[in-house]
Amino acid sequence: MERFREIAPGVLVATAEQLTSTSTVVVGEDGGCLLIDPAVSVADLSALAADLSGAGLRPAVGFATHPHWDHVLWSRELGDVPRYAAPAAVRIAETERVGQLAELTKTAPGHDLDLFGHVVALPANATQVPWPGPVVQVVIHNGHAPGHCALFIPHAGVLVAGDMLSDIEIPILDTVEPDPLGDYRTGLDRLAAVSGVRWVVPGHGHVGDAAEFRCRIEADSRYLDQLAAGDLFDDPRCDVQWQRDWHAHQLAVVRGDLP
Template identity: 45%
Template sequence: MGREMVEVADGVLVATSRRELTTSTVVRDNGTTLLVDPAWEPDELEALADFLEEGGLTVSAGFATHSHHDHILWHPGFGGAPRWATRGTADTVAEHRGELLEFLGPDWPMQLMPLVGQVHPVPQTDPTTLPWPGPHIEIVEHDGHSTGHGALWMPGTRVLLAGDMLSDVELPMTDETGLAAYDQALTILEPYVRQAAVLVPGHGHPTGSPLERWTADRRYLDAVLAGDEADDPRLTNPGMVQVHAANLTGR
């Protein structure tokens, strides 16, 4: 099965899974490649590996934006490059790896099981810079959505890989770390959003209007914090009524 790759900026390509519109991002530079959050279904992972092979692209590093099961996957075709994450993400994955494997279900291929969650913390000598041979990429860490969530900021192309934040299809999910942490995360991300030309969410569609995404999350969260009714079009998407109810319990 083929897999469509959309180039959203120079050297930045995004594939979108049929499952929950989960994005996988390939950053290429002179034949070397960074692979961020490869997902989702096994045949889609294989198709991504085929794309890399056909393009003569070698994966020099991987990055998991956070510790959820759909963002810590891998395929043998990606090779044995180091797979990085923030310290908080790596520690969470190590502690809960058994549970994360259960989330994948009994049909997950046995040959892919050992590769799930094999992420390592970015060296603490410089925890804000991704160690790979390509252009400078900054890790923007916060605790919105999950502990040690790491967005990636690429100043050269002005691309922000936001992980599971700033989605056009999902509401903010605050049940894991709380409303205050999510509120702080939006503050941390704001200056990067204002500089960005392109934003890629972990679920949903890349956009050339990043500030609109940030503003939508800010407006929604402010309404929840104030106890006001949230008038957000994402509430009509599957599962979002339940997400909203969970957010309300955290007030």
């Protein structure tokens, strides 16, 4: 676990070795902070908790950008606080719990399962995270997962993009939905419309600046165009086997090649 580093005033990002997962902290009032997507191993979460307390911080609120197993983790050391997610994400965390638990125990065993996936829904029509700290806007959409929620911190110009806008992953579509391509494109458009982005933090990968933010929007948009065309193609980010497999799967889905 690379320790938290401040990428913009009051916004810290730590990166785990496993899955190059990022966790983001927004500093609030009186040492309280908003902790987004703490990940990913038990040791990583312990290190995050120690790092925070060493800096005089404690989570006041948690947030999960989406209901996949590696984004809904928590530990006792992080405290008993509300952990928010978009309403659709909360529903999926409940209905898909068995499958997500299986992924968790296979990939990052040893977590306290009583704390796993227990997210609460943002108030209906919320535009911000309800917490005593700087404004953190929510950008809720589908595409990667139902109720995927990016967070934008205007005062710092930081967009926490969840599992979108990665430099090391292709767009990962939610292929069980009726219109995975359309959903993803709508989500990408929502992120592209956020103005004032100076830093983008992907759920997996590396922090990028404003120019990099635009490059990633373009790269993902190009990927979706190529996918929609249905011809075989490669993406430079596709250099690990699970991504090559998922890329082939996505292509088969849009071509209607699945049995």
